[in-house]
Amino acid sequence: MSSTGTGIRPPPQVIGAARSPVMASAFAARTKVLPILELALLIAASIAPLVLRDYITVYATRVLILCLFALSFDLVWGYAGILSLGQSLFFGMAGYAVALLSRDFGVGSIFAVLPAGSLIGFIAALLLAGFLLLGRHPSSVVFVSLGTMTGAYAADRLARGSHYLGGQNGIPSIPPMTIGSHEMSEGPGFYYLVLAILVLIYLLSRFLLRSQFGLALAGLRENEQRIAFFGYKVQHLKAIIFAISGAIAGTAGSLYAFHEGFVWTNMLGVVMSTQVVLYVLFGGSGTLIGAVIGTAIVEGLSFWLSDNYRDIWPIILGVLLLLVIMFRPLGLISLVLGERERVGHFGPGVKEKRNAAP
Amino acid sequence: MPLLEAVGISKVFGKLTALDGAALTVGEREFHGLIGPNGSGKSTLMKCLAGALVPTRGKVTFINTDVTSLTPPERARAGMSLKFQITAVLPTLTLYDNILLALQAQSSLLDLAFSRSRGRLHEEVMTMLLQFRLADRAFDAAATLSHGQQQWLEIAMALACRPRLLLLDEPTGGMSLEERRVTGELLQPIKQHCSLVIVEHDLDFIRDICDRLTVLDQGKVLASGTVAEIQANRSVQEIYLRRA
Helix, strand or coil, X not given: CCCCCCCCCXXXXXXXXXXXXXXXXXXXXXXXXXXXXXXXXXXXXHHHHXXXXXXXXXXXXXXXXXXXXXXXXXXXXXXCCCCCCCCHHHHHHHHHHHHHHHHHHCCCEHHHHHXXXXXXXXXXXXXXXXXXXXXXXXXXXXXXXXXXXXXXXXXXXXXXHCCCCCHHHCECCCCCCEECCEECCCCHHHHHHHHHHHHHHXXXXXXXXXXXXXXXXXXXXXXXXXXXXXXXXXXXXXXXXXXXXXXXXXXXXXXXXXXXXCECHHHCCHHHHHHHHHHHHHHCCCCHHHHHHHHHHHHHHXXXXXHHCCCCHHHHHHHHHHHHHHHCCCCHHHHCCCHHHHXXXXXXXXXXXXXXXX | CCCEEEEEEEEEECCXXXXXXXXXXXXXXXXXXXXXXXXXXXXXXXXXXXXXXXXXXXXXXXXXXXXXXXXXXHHHHHCEEEXXXXXXXXXXXXXXXXXXXXXXXXXXXXXXXXXXXXXXXXXXXXXXXXXXXXXXXCCCEHHHCCHHHHHHHHHHHHHHCCCCEEEEECCCCCCCHHHHHHHHHHHHHHHHCCEEEEECXXXXXXXXXXXXXXXXXXXXXXXXXXXXXXXXXXXXXXXXXXXX
């Protein structure tokens, strides 16, 4: 997993030098693959419930929520190079919190529970960042990944042992989320709600990542020490993106809790954290669309494989994942997206380049 | 009052004493060369100045402030900039983005998130690229540059932080003769606003651009003075003869 482009410790000279010429020739600078891909996926996702059977729409809703979760992981790992192996902590914490809000306080309005879920994810991530990222000197990747993983593991164990949180069984039959007097139940309505939230958060993330802040993150990922010498407060940058990612994971967790109708300890633990790493690795970290595609394909494949190869499907899926990571360390997205477009650029260079090169 | 003053700097790594009470004084707009045989402690002293290493003993004062225990980012914000011995450009980013990244380091987070300083910095980015003869490559990935060009880009990035003092660790390492000559030319205009401490093996290069030299040998200062004084210094001649 320490291969190129996964963000752990990319040997950068190699990536740029070896890949870009090949990619550049395959996809000349004029081809803009990314916007086309994004638009195509949006259209596909918009019409899906119209053509899919209801039970698949329900499954697809869950996948969209997981896409949102994957997005949160991609932000910290693919963009800022923070290997958070405890991303489920924010996902599950928010899930549990909104479940309790709904069960014990009768608060189910979407305008209360979603902001509450995001806020809880945000604060939890900020607190964890305070421990793991905000020292005077930058903390190592291993320290951060073990620290986040321990956080998730501890939360899982705590929830299992807590009677109030339902122990092993979690919190079943959460009262549904409401918009006004309308109760959201699974189906196309919930699907479009999640899709709208996903698109909104996707666009906000996209805006942020293409800003000069995104450039600072790219610097962080490529060579943290170097940009510290420029005078960047790298620890602050990391804490900020970590907290934003926590808020997104929290939003996803709240949606997940209401969509499934129950929360249980796995949502908090390392299983979920690992799963999200696989989604992003598979699709391609460092592109938002890669996280979405990875989630959709891994979940879609699991769905189909488990139907057709009841006993051995996890093995098939595992082998497929390994193959992609071995031969496409930058994820499936690298099949269609060149290096230049994947990394993106931040200066106002595009237009000028077009003018310069006819 | 000198811009930078390092006094009694010692650095011990386990049993190895890399620096033993070294001292260095750099004035405003002064190009100061650090020379000495391999293992004399030049790079270690440089790292102590930049904050990459904390000296075991001694004190570094920069613009009347004790910076001995400040981290590199804190020193950078105080006006010190460092170019690494090994090039550390960001290879997958374009040259333009590399420079912009350095220039925008002083912008506030809000400015960054809404890209508010991008327009203002555009001219500066292009000027720096022109100045360092890299403008035609502005939108190529930094990894595609030749070694010498990467060194120039890196000097440009170090300068983009608008430092009062620039620390250059072997800027001409691995460069051709022609590239060395150009590097010297590129560095000259900096003198109007910036001092320079430079570690370099190429003595001709150092003699051409520096005002003053400090010679280190086995972690101690052997001699310090103007280029002419150092050239006339007997003990300096000896260590270089010994080496040759």
